[in-house]
Amino acid sequence: MFIKTFLSLALGLCSLVAQVEASIKIQGSTTVGPIVVKAAEVLKSNKAIDIIVDTFGGSAAGLSSLASGTAQFGMISKEISEGDKAKYSDTHFTTHLIGSDAVALVVSKKLYDQGVKSLSLSQARDIYEKKVTNWKEVGGPDQKIIFLNKEPGRGTWEVFAKAIYGKVGKAPTVSHLEVGSNEEAKSKVISTPGALTQLSVAWAEKDSRVKALGLSVDGKLIQPDEEHIRAKEYPMARNLYLVSSKPLNEDQKALLDFLYSNAGQNIVEDYGYLRVSKNTN
């Protein structure tokens, strides 16, 4: 009886280990997340490859789990900085570009209709530093500005900080209300009067209750649309990456090949992001 139980337990454990071995764990950005989840579904049904996708902690978690070996791919929605490379000096990161996107400053539709249609970079800076605290100071209604800051470690925040301050490290230490995933940021902007947040353009365009603001740079108003993002004129444009740190096995290569293929790039476009390049395949 005892031996039987032991054997079945051991067998169960073995199969569990085998399953974990066979699957691909991917962690990181919620912006890249939906693309990879969709790709995982397709690969699961076509090639029986198991892929687990986790977006807790954002891009920073993607890099750290890659460095600690708990994930085989990281999803990153920003450039890997010198600071990141210094932090994980033992790990060699290989980036695989799968699409591009931009970060927009986003308000609710109501606020947009009340006259908040664009901000200049310096206005955005003043709001972030709490020097401007009411919408009427930047052309909106008389309402307090509630800045919902993306939590630390999110690629979206780093792209924002880089655009406004030139360097992530130069961003001042201010405390704001924090939001985590894109979904949370979006729903809080909708439900909070006077709210402003940083959000992926693709996520903002999918929902009519939120609006992406234009950004004026040196007096020139630039909308976060495809043309300006592709030309990198829009200051908060960014690339979306899968990152690996070790040589790839067959399954992992299959995932990348799929994402580069026409079908994979169509998924990227379906979610509102931009293809790697118009000429791909």
Place this chain on the structure above:
Amino acid sequence: MAISGLARIQTKHAFAFFAGHRPQASLTRLIALIILGSVIFLSLGAFIFLVWKSGTVLWQEGLSFFLEANWHFRGNSYGAKALFLGSIITAFLALMICAPFSLFGAWALQNLRSEKIRFSIEALVTLMASVPSVVCGLLGILLLRPFLLQIFSPFGMETGDGLLTASLLLSIMILPTLFSLQLESFSKISKKYREQAFCLGLSRTKFFWSVVFPFGLPAILSSFALGLGRAAGETVAVFLVIGRLDNKLPSEGGWIDYLLNAGQSMTTKLGGPEIFISHQSPTHESALLLLALCLILMSVGTSTILLKFSKGKP
């Protein structure tokens, strides 16, 4: 208390078990010893790890870790006063909101004549305990947040997220714990004394305050201790409705503003993404681990004090 009595009996048996020389039990004994050893090793090891790691931030910040509210990891300063205050305030407020409801609710239920209704209400409240905390958090976002915002926006509530929202949500979450413990103790007491008391001509109110409350006090206090522990340790639900605003103190805009608007507690700080960023920044990592250590000590401390207190009464 019943629990400690049980523990004593078990310890006695355990020692007899290890002292006895029954050869047929040697394998079981070995396994038991290994498990016991690994439990002790793991819990002590985790504790020592936390103490050892938290030295770094104490060396840099000293007492200002506890006395200042300037948690800016990008500026390499770690003052966790606002986090401590946030945890203490939300937990106690939750208990204060929940206590009267559970106390009088349990008493009222105890007095219900219909066995059927009593049973179904009891079952319903017990079921409430099994609602996962993340679901509570989501309900908090969808229902509690807009509702409170509507009521309290004239008083200066800005987003609906905040310490009050978190406390209210917590008070709902700890209700089953308090309720079932109190109900159990009331049912024991009333069986014994109810008829005698009514024979003496005591009114229900008099009976409650002069018999049920003093006799049930140990159980009530231990239910408070458990509820407080749950409230202080709860992460996910609070994380979703507290707003996660660092370094907010009541001295900034008064207590009303403090309670109505966003803040941060120890668990929500630890539940956030900072541990991923702290990689290889020893001070940041150490600050988070010291916070974890304080959380353990705080919840163990309150539980011990209140349980001890509850034991001393008749």
